[in-house]
Amino acid sequence: MKTFLAMLMVLIVSGDDKVVINGSIEDRVILPCPCPNRNLAEVLAWQMEEPNKEKVLVHHGNHSNYSDKYKNRAQLFQNGDKYNCSLLLTNITADDQGKYRCSFTHENMYNALFVHLNVSANFNLCQKTTNQVNDSLNRTECEVEGRYRDTEILWYLDQQLLTNSTTTKIIHNYTSKAAGSHTFTSEIITELTGKPICKVKAKGVPAVISELCPPEPWVRQPDNEMSCYRAYFKLIPIALVIGVSLVLLYRWKHSQGLRRHRQVKTNPFLP
Template sequence: MRTFLWVLMVVIVSGDDTTIRGFLEDSVLLPCNCSELDKGFNWQMEEPNPMLVFLFNKTLLNRYKDRTKTFQSENRNNCSVLLTNITAADQGKYRCLFRSQDVYTKFYVYLNISASYTLCQTEESQSGGVKVFRCDVSGRYRESWIQWTLDGQPQINSTTTNITHTNYTDAVTGLYHFNSTLSTKLNWTSEPTCDVKAKNISTLNLGCGGNSTARYGNWPGRSQDPRPQPIVWIRSCIKFIPIVSVLGFSLLLFSQYLRQQRKREVNTNNV
């Protein structure tokens, strides 16, 4: 029974989940507090593609090679990892695993990747009542495109609306430039707006003047908005209900086991 309870504790001990954002080609810290560490620790990407990120005293030969920095030499209780030169492929769920006082503890970190873009939209009128809206976008992530919307509805080529797209790469700066025009003779009561979308990751629209507006791409299994939500603390509490229930049931079984042992001892003494 005691062995069963010890194994149970090893399985269920885990820290709170954390969601952080990193920016393309920048560095991001994956936090992990490992107080009273017994031995080494490791980091692994859990989703979408399981892969070791850091293994104590080992050199990895995958895409994380030479891209991680640890801080244990400065603070023994710090098992955090600094991930450098992050890419879109680094987005996902990570796990920090270490042993403390003979109990294995796991921390999970959800890393959302964003790409920043400058976006400028202009408008001009041409002869014949044609209005032309132009959108110019530049950034460092190639898997991107421009989306036009009107009153929240996506716009596509039609008999009344003509949309064109072009793109090129600046050989000097390495920036990707995306351009699009929307022309129409329709007398809309509101104006169309352009936005930049990216494959699998979120985007940060810096605008012409540098003011940022976050736009979020799709990430299966996660909210489109990686910022902390008010409901997160409720979910954090709910996820511990099964753990507490299992632990309580185990303690109840153990107490019943002790009572039965005492009864056997009493009966033996009476005999």
Template sequence: MLPDRITRLQYSSGDLADQLFLSTSRAQVNMKTFLGLLIAFISVSGNENQEVILKGVSEQNILLPCSCSSRNLDKEVIWQIKETTVLHYQGNTSDVSASYEGRAEIFLTKNDSNCSLLLSNITLADQGMYKCNFHSTVYNQGYHHTEYNYAFIHLEVSVSYSICQKSGPGNDVNGNVRVFQCDVSRRHPEDRIDWQLDGQPLEKPSTTDATYIAPTGLHHLSSNLTMELNGNSEPKCVVKNPAISTSISYSCSKHTDPSIQDHTFVKSVVSSSVIVAVVLLLVFSLVLYHCQTSKRVTEEKRADVTTELWELNGSNHPKSKNLILVTAE
């Protein structure tokens, strides 16, 4: 009985081993299936890069960075702002939307791993959330698959203003009561001049005048502030706009009185017109004089030849006989 029992036990052990082997195989298959689904999910969902916030200035250029190492060269690269396509790149060919025509440039023709976008002459309409879309090839233990990648770049655009701040008219430099004047060219109707002292807004009343500058199409803002100074700090004027952010620089080299600008502009135009008219008149006079002189010289030569012929025919000059003989022959 004992051998039979041992045999049966051995047989039972073999069945158990087979069952364990089958269970292990199923687990491996399920694990591979799970890993495959996970890879597929990662490939579809993509890798989100950290959002980048950039600040640009209107009428200047800015680079939107996007590194695309291991990029799949057979796949497209798309730059978007919201749902609008800015640039579509595939097969060394770039298609740019109409609003970015001539202002959007990508560097993939020079570097396959640089999907950055250069925007030129940006405006307030260019600000917003940009998205860089591309595909990369990932190699892992002899296998490779394609991942969908994207990066977000938030662009904020400010408007640049050059402010001239100087002493105002009637200013008493030696006294505590001072007059300050601020001049700036206004680009938007909502622009206004505010005064600050040590970074804090002043409630002191100030006068602001706006003058239209015809040649530039801008409006000149001039603000005067009169206040008593109790310390070493002086007020500073700034440009405020509730709808946009502003970028301010201080310089008086390009600021002059608008009325002088207009007068100078008109004067230069009139002077140029007068100079052109005088030059044209001189050229016309020289041409007319040359024509009249040529005509007079020609007539004088004809008259001299005619007179000489008559004199030869009416005299006994040997030449006249020869002429008559030649004519007779």
């Protein structure tokens, strides 16, 4: 009976509380796993449980063995604190999303803590103003920038998904920028009435959208308006010359008047 109870104690799994960690593509996250007074002589292990079972690392003594998928991206905190079994994941991907298990031994009892990692993708979205192509066609453009490649732009009108048809034409383009940034553009030309709305779909992860449009570029004024501005600019120096001339003329006449006044006062023959 005592032997049975001892075996039962060894098989007890603790840590039913659900811990959820949220992260973004290419960010770093910490999967917490406090392990106070763990048995340092026993193995410490991290493993992905869902959606697929996959070893992350096995730590024994002072040595950690990482799987190829997590090598150079995962790091334990064991060097600083033997009783902190948390895991640092860097440059996270969509495949890192899932349920993880941290397992260790405490007083001859097996302990397991579970952490759920949610991964999202951040995007900047800019939908430009709808322009009228002709009496029956309207064109709308959408530009999306983010760091997740498996992404597409979808168009909706009145919550209905739009696709290429006899009344609608959709054109998609993609460019890759420096430092891992991706730009997706889409243009829709349609005969349908109403304003189409563009949305972002990221494969396997939720998309976090920030609607941000860059400032509109400076547009050159039409020639007729520019000619008016040029005429105004030509009149400015002419007006300045006329103004200065009038001031000088006024001062000259004023000085002549003062001179005649002095001559009248100093002439002894005048009554």
